[in-house]
Amino acid sequence: MTATSQATQDVVFDVDHVTLRFGGVVSLNDVTLQMYRGEILAVIGPNGAGKTSLFNSLTGVYTPQEGTVTVAGRAGDAPVSVIGKKTHVVNHLGVARTFQNIRLFPALTALENVKVGIETRQKSGPIAAMLGMPWQRREEKESTATALALLNDVGLPGRGNELAGALAYGEQRRLEIARALGTNPGVLLLDEPAAGTNPVEKRDLAELISRINRERGVSILLIEHDMKLVMSIAHRIIVLNFGEKIAEGTPQEIQRDPVVVAAYLGTSAEDAQQQAEQAPELTLIDTDTVQDEEQADD
């Protein structure tokens, strides 16, 4: 797998001097960043660094006390402010997400879960559905066909009638992605999509995320702790630590950055630099090895 970027200079998210506090806790401290259309941008950092808080600030869940966030969800959209908007409004702007803790309707089937996503952008409301209006029946057929295609696409072919809650953990994570894609997003935010999955599932997931980016042209913002996965598919990486952006760069730059290594090891940058010189295996992960492995696997 090669991390060839289709990124443009077109800004999807423009985050400017954002600070988010909960009482005395500063979850995001003066964070400024841009996400460009077409890229897979990873957000990494130790536990509690502010990664999920960033996602929540981008999607209308949290309202930062300071700073601005604008989004141009789909290609050609004019940027609009996210601050103070409700989550469903932000979703209509072309922003879809999955959650660190899976949020599906466990008692609905896989197909129904995806259709919930699709129907958020259809015109029929519950009244039209009850009356069985002709356009409603047409939309229903379309949404079933689209949902089946999406299930196929994320690697769950023929699983539509199974209850979401009965699917294996890794399958539920894929189902969440299918549901998010159902809203026809321009940008997809994935919060730890590989958490709790096995190595084979992680590899398949990396392939799926790359494919969604490449074939659908969806920009991807990815929070992930698995460094091998991140290094293999991200075009660019932003590192948060204690709510602050401490580094930004290509996977190669990030994994050799002593400030980043220090944040992960909990030491000073100087100590991390020394350790890296004495024991290079302590750097986050060797991308060359990852690429070699990927090629060997192909």
Ligand SMILES: Nc1ncnc2c1ncn2[C@@H]1O[C@H](COP(=O)(O)OP(=O)(O)OP(=O)(O)O)[C@@H](O)[C@H]1O
């Ligand atoms: N709703 C909230 N109320 C109070 N504090 C919060 C809230 N949301 C986040 N925080 C705090 O903000 C900080 C950042 O949390 P966040 O969940 O963004 O971290 P994270 O980088 O996603 O961590 P993890 O890797 O463990 O998921 C933490 O100190 C957390 O306790």
Ligand SMILES: [Mg+2]
């Ligand atoms: Mg988190």
